[in-house]
Amino acid sequence: MSFNLLKANFLKHTSLTDDELNSINHYYEERQVDKGEYILRQGDICRFEGFVTKGCFEISTTDSQGNERILYFAAQDWWVMEIDSFISQTSSELDIKAIEPSRLLVITKTDKEKLYQEVPKAERLFRVMSQRAVVAWQRRLIRNHTMTAEERYFHFLKTYPEISQRITNKQIASYLGITQEFVSKIRKKNLSRGK
Amino acid sequence: MSFNLLKANFLKHTSLTDDELNSINHYYEERQVDKGEYILRQGDICRFEGFVTKGCFEISTTDSQGNERILYFAAQDWWVMEIDSFISQTSSELDIKAIEPSRLLVITKTDKEKLYQEVPKAERLFRVMSQRAVVAWQRRLIRNHTMTAEERYFHFLKTYPEISQRITNKQIASYLGITQEFVSKIRKKNLSRGK
DNA sequence: ATCGTTTATTGAACTAGTTTAAGGGTTTTG
């Protein structure tokens, strides 16, 4: 059952009683999304916070020259939202698209506020989750400054082996901030060595 | 008075009663730091969370080849800590050094936990702060992927005009993830145009 | 003031990664 995934995710971050867990879960609703379907587009206001239970999403920006840059992938057990747009209910700078048939548990902005009031412990839960997210983003920035494209490519394959196999090289390139052609070169160069 | 800066910072993120503010402030202690002094070194455990009231700090990593990479600067009104090391009390990957004679309000890990218990609203406060931090780190990553070094340089000058004037070009270069020499070239190229 | 150290600038040679273009392969869709 999908809610169990969500519960397990919550318990990774803080301890919660069964009552608290049930109250929290109560606010989430499952939603199915087709492959290729956008659940948010640049310019829209993000009215949900989602937890992926199946499939995979791609979170990206498109710059002025029309280049798509993938910020991250969200597969099972990941959170997906435009955090800035969701918290301040302003226009989104990101697109969110399902890249596989997917399912998510969603909560609306108003329900999220109700949830914080009904279950104060949820503040702690999301505080801890957000702090861990800060760590992850900082680490990624450091990697971009200290590692070469080739190192970052193999780091990605090693860190996300399952996701790597479900996406195209073009998507990996976009995530790493390099071109598809350069990923091809890296792969060719390392063909012999079983990297 | 320094605590007023801290209070004002808290109130930017959520509403708090005077009682709550006073309880929170009570846990913070002011500390003075000399120019050049490290308040944290790679490998140490970060036992404090600091709020800068005067001066400026540099938060950096040193990679295997001995290159220092500056992750961010923290001047007045910024938070300074090794967030990963502080929350999980593990060995720090970052150095934190005062680059001017500075002052900060610090809270220890144990006092921070006490604070969360005494003032439950603090969970909300730091939840909101952390979420905003996530937004900022995401945006910076996107800028690194979509803007050239030159664009990032001028974006930095424009976004942090006061800090820009207090640090060296070498430090800006390190923050931007480029070389000092390339910053020189960018500056030379743009000398005429009053950029 | 002065010595030593760190920083800024410049230029030449270099390289990691891009661009453009073309051909072949694989999905997706009707």
Place this chain on the structure above:
DNA sequence: CAAAACCCTTAAACTAGTTCAATAAACGAT
């Protein structure tokens, strides 16, 4: 199943940013 659309690879030409080295300028400690 065919057409369209997208993806992957390759190669040649290019460019943004680096490296190295040398000199001048600014800063900090005594």
